[in-house]
Amino acid sequence: MQLEVDGRQIDIQVDPQMPLLWALRDVAGVLGPKFGCGIAACGACTVLIDGAPVRSCVLPVGDVTGRVTTIEGLARDGALHRVQQAWLDEQVAQCGYCQAGQIMTAVALLEEIPDPTDEDIDKAMAGNLCRCGTYPRIRAAIKRAAGNGTEA
Known part of the structure; x- marks a missing residue:
């Protein structure tokens, strides 16, 4: 196949x-x-x-x-995807195990809802578990990638 x-x-x-x-x-x-x-x-x-x-x-x-x-x-021509970059900027990862799944879900969210609210983020990300509890940083990274979060 x-x-x-x-x-x-x-x-x-x-x-x-x-x-x-x-x-x-x-x-x-x-x-x-x-x-x-x-x-x-x-x-x-x-x-x-x-x-x-x-x-x-x-x-x-x-x-x-x-x-x-x-x-x-996700990365193209040597440049990280905007969600990957936001993850780094917001220092989301601790153990890192869940990060690929978290990032992929966030990418799909931003394709569907380019400017998500906290409620949109919580709903979309609810099925992705983080053992380290970095949920506030995950939300901040998604907002950054959407262009409505903090800037470096």
């Missing part, structure tokens, strides 16, 4: 029922999406399919019909 991942075509030979997460990590070598819970409850495995956030730990790779974007596919 063939997948488009981060702008490149990847041929993989796997059982179509294999979760997309494992096809990405173990077969394609794309390590950004993380295994957290395996039941779509934590968000660490979030990737975008045609711009929509999905939990790759429960999605069978055979059901993928669109373009997959991972954290590795």
Whole structure:
């Protein structure tokens, strides 16, 4: 089967029922999406399919019909995506384990709602768990990326 991942075509030979997460990590070598819970409850495995956030730990790779974007596919021409840069500027990460999923969900949010309210952010990010509790910094980074947060 063939997948488009981060702008490149990847041929993989796997059982179509294999979760997309494992096809990405173990077969394609794309390590950004993380295994957290395996039941779509934590968000660490979030990737975008045609711009929509999905939990790759429960999605069978055979059901993928669109373009997959991972954290590795956000940066372009050596420049970080605005959400990635905002994460650095706001010093969001502590342990960092959830960050790829958090960032991917934030990217999808800002594509849908370019100037989100606190309520919009809380609703969109509710399914992404952070063991370190950096939720205030996550919100600040999303606001920064939207252009309505603090400036460096």
